[in-house]
Amino acid sequence: MKKAIGLFLVLTMSVSMMVGCGSKTSNDTAKSDTEASSTEESASTGGTSSDIKVGVIYIGDENEGYTEAHMKGIDEMKEALGLSDAQVVEKTNIPEDETCYDAAIDLAEQGCNIIFGNSFGFEDYMLQAAGEYPEIQFCHATGYQAAGSGLTNMHNYFTAVYQSRYVSGVVAGLKLNEMIEKGTITADQAKMGYVGAYPYAEVISGYTSFYLGVKSVCPSATMEVQYTNSWSNMSLEKETAEALIADGCVLISQHADTTGAATACEAKGVPMVGYNVDMTSTAPNSALTSASINWGPYYTYAVKSVIDGTAIDTDWSKGYESGADCITPLNEKAVAAGTADKVKEVEDALKAGTLNVFDTSTFTINGSSIEDLIKSDEANFGKYAAYVSDGFFHESVVSSAPSFDLKIDGIKELTAN
Amino acid sequence: MSTVGQKEVKEPLIRMMKRDSIPARTAWLIRIAAVILALIVCAFAIVAITKLDPFQVYVGIIDGAIGNSRRTWVTIRDILVLLGIAIALTPAFKMKFWNIGAEGQVLMGGLASAALMIYVGDKVPNWLLLITIFVASTVAGMVWGLIPAFFKSYFNTNETLFTLMMNYVAMQIITYCIVFWESPAGSNTVGVINAAKRAGWFPQILGSTYGLNVIMVLLLTVGMFLYLKYTKQGYEISVVGDSQNTARYAAINVKKVIIRTMVISGGICGLMGSIIVSGASHTISTSTAGGRGFTAIIVAWMSKFNPFAMILVSALLVFMQEGSIQIASQYGLNENASELITGIILFFLIGCEFFVNYKVEFRKKQKGVI
Numbered sequence: 001m002k003k004a005i006g007l008f009l010v011l012t013m014s015v016s017m018m019v020g021c022g023s024k025t026s027n028d029t030a031k032s033d034t035e036a037s038s039t040e041e042s043a044s045t046g047g048t049s050s051d052i053k054v055g056v057i058y059i060g061d062e063n064e065g066y067t068e069a070h071m072k073g074i075d076e077m078k079e080a081l082g083l084s085d086a087q088v089v090e091k092t093n094i095p096e097d098e099t100c101y102d103a104a105i106d107l108a109e110q111g112c113n114i115i116f117g118n119s120f121g122f123e124d125y126m127l128q129a130a131g132e133y134p135e136i137q138f139c140h141a142t143g144y145q146a147a148g149s150g151l152t153n154m155h156n157y158f159t160a161v162y163q164s165r166y167v168s169g170v171v172a173g174l175k176l177n178e179m180i181e182k183g184t185i186t187a188d189q190a191k192m193g194y195v196g197a198y199p200y201a202e203v204i205s206g207y208t209s210f211y212l213g214v215k216s217v218c219p220s221a222t223m224e225v226q227y228t229n230s231w232s233n234m235s236l237e238k239e240t241a242e243a244l245i246a247d248g249c250v251l252i253s254q255h256a257d258t259t260g261a262a263t264a265c266e267a268k269g270v271p272m273v274g275y276n277v278d279m280t281s282t283a284p285n286s287a288l289t290s291a292s293i294n295w296g297p298y299y300t301y302a303v304k305s306v307i308d309g310t311a312i313d314t315d316w317s318k319g320y321e322s323g324a325d326c327i328t329p330l331n332e333k334a335v336a337a338g339t340a341d342k343v344k345e346v347e348d349a350l351k352a353g354t355l356n357v358f359d360t361s362t363f364t365i366n367g368s369s370i371e372d373l374i375k376s377d378e379a380n381f382g383k384y385a386a387y388v389s390d391g392f393f394h395e396s397v398v399s400s401a402p403s404f405d406l407k408i409d410g411i412k413e414l415t416a417n
Numbered sequence: 418m419s420t421v422g423q424k425e426v427k428e429p430l431i432r433m434m435k436r437d438s439i440p441a442r443t444a445w446l447i448r449i450a451a452v453i454l455a456l457i458v459c460a461f462a463i464v465a466i467t468k469l470d471p472f473q474v475y476v477g478i479i480d481g482a483i484g485n486s487r488r489t490w491v492t493i494r495d496i497l498v499l500l501g502i503a504i505a506l507t508p509a510f511k512m513k514f515w516n517i518g519a520e521g522q523v524l525m526g527g528l529a530s531a532a533l534m535i536y537v538g539d540k541v542p543n544w545l546l547l548i549t550i551f552v553a554s555t556v557a558g559m560v561w562g563l564i565p566a567f568f569k570s571y572f573n574t575n576e577t578l579f580t581l582m583m584n585y586v587a588m589q590i591i592t593y594c595i596v597f598w599e600s601p602a603g604s605n606t607v608g609v610i611n612a613a614k615r616a617g618w619f620p621q622i623l624g625s626t627y628g629l630n631v632i633m634v635l636l637l638t639v640g641m642f643l644y645l646k647y648t649k650q651g652y653e654i655s656v657v658g659d660s661q662n663t664a665r666y667a668a669i670n671v672k673k674v675i676i677r678t679m680v681i682s683g684g685i686c687g688l689m690g691s692i693i694v695s696g697a698s699h700t701i702s703t704s705t706a707g708g709r710g711f712t713a714i715i716v717a718w719m720s721k722f723n724p725f726a727m728i729l730v731s732a733l734l735v736f737m738q739e740g741s742i743q744i745a746s747q748y749g750l751n752e753n754a755s756e757l758i759t760g761i762i763l764f765f766l767i768g769c770e771f772f773v774n775y776k777v778e779f780r781k782k783q784k785g786v787i
Contacts, residue, residue: 089746090746091746092746095702095704096604096605096606096702097606097698097700097702097704097705098697098698098699098700101609102491105487106487106488106491109485109487109488120601120604121604121605121606121608123601123604123608124600124601124608124609124612124700125609127609127612128609128612143601144601145601198605200602
């Protein structure tokens, strides 16, 4: 009988606990409901920052470098514009399928005035949602279909990440020079390895700008690229880096999301340049720096545009001049002497616009310059005519996503694709 | 589990006895109690993570599942898919043929509809295209069901392993096709198929995007109920399920029944694939079935193969899933929160069957407790 009484007491207690809590907070819920509905009413009119609601769809969460960078950007925007937590609705780990459409619609129904999506495969679903909610702004990172979609509320954004890659290449090139000077390697042995994700323009543009950065200070450098066919695969990236090192590469860089390559380089004592995040915690003696993107300036710009009621660029791509690109702090333990000064010089030139990363005089394709190839009227090169003028390839100008997909001399792709 | 071997020396505190029979009302009371308990435990789990009170959590769950008409339709759409696959699995499981290959059969059906949408989308009128899609996806699912059934009946292969492995074959085929259908190039996904012309998409019916889904799945549900309960074939299925020897004695061609039933099961799975692809997602990927081929097994078993009970079970599961997705995004949890909730509910639902089948008695002295 004692047990029965005990059980009864426990039950009553838990029930009363639930009831107690319930009555306390039902007010809060009601309050947030009214807030939400008032937001919906003013959705299309714009107005002050207190009326606005922002929705974000992420491919990953805070544990994944690429999404983490976007989240930091959103936080920066929140702070800059003074938005409260309730004004930003974030959906994480959304796969690149119809779930993205459901998420976009749900954000729209919650009264968001502007909705961001951060993964390439989201674009179709965001376009579909954008067509159904013409009064809501949809902004898609890394895509390219906004301009051709005929929708005024669909936008693409990306940053001129090739600039950060170029700067990180300069850091790598100086390191190679130091190794040549010390006699560790000869000038001919200055071969680098690059762990790439997929053979897409985004990756090709990235490794080419990195390579051009290296070459600007170390002319004898060459590079091998090996694809992993995955954006994020820790063990595969590590193995790929190890294979490249075994193949005689003396410096490693990457366009993939994990620290796999950094782990391999630290173990083998090979210097490396990372991507997205500072990798010195994984490779304290080997990581030189990482090419990185700061998404904050765009998020602040786009949300501010909605608040002010001004139009958002259909294709937005800014770089060093707006603070959207940077490299992570130099690892003083690993970089060559004088790197900081040279980096500052290159960065200043990028900001001032006096330095163009894809200067056509700095690279050749099968021994010819891109201008000659376009002129030679070969069908394969004619399409680049729109990009090349004034002595450089205008990357990310026609559309915000990278479009440089030429295989230049000095770089060898190991994967046959 | 029974009282065998129990001496007078020391009686155990708790004894379990198999019940001979249980009134349907008591059985349902036990199940309802399990659902309520599951909800309470779910609430405590969420409270432990979010530090919120349960009331608010439930408001969030209800809001997430049916908070506005869009969400309600998404919930209905997903209930229909789960229900349809459970219906498809029912004849196979009733026959004690462990078809855990629904995932692959659905994927093959989805693949067939995606292929038709891509290759003949702009060549034929939509009604003709949709009929072609239904036929082709059903056939694709049938083939995926026929292969393991053939080997089971003629070579007595293990159908559990066979159907499971067929899932991975289907996934690989889809991965392979994505290479050709990739859009936009470089995304490694197929994207929205025929976004502009909507060729091969279900038309709006009764003012709803998912009207046709509702009609088709409900027809399947009623049809399966009638098939199992009132046809000779349905009776043969339950005889084969109970005892193959009895079936043989009754001159039932067991091989034929196995193959026929799996063709039906796979065919409906394939048709569900087209309902997912043409009627909801308009894309194809390895996650098109999304594990629902496995969850549907539980739905079918939980419902004791009663198609109408399946409506309730799949509704409960999907309702809680959609609701917890809302909780997750509202309070910054990740998608595992929703899996946690589903896990707790399934634990209680399956666990309660123990109490339906067994009677628990405490030591006589404390009989008052019960």
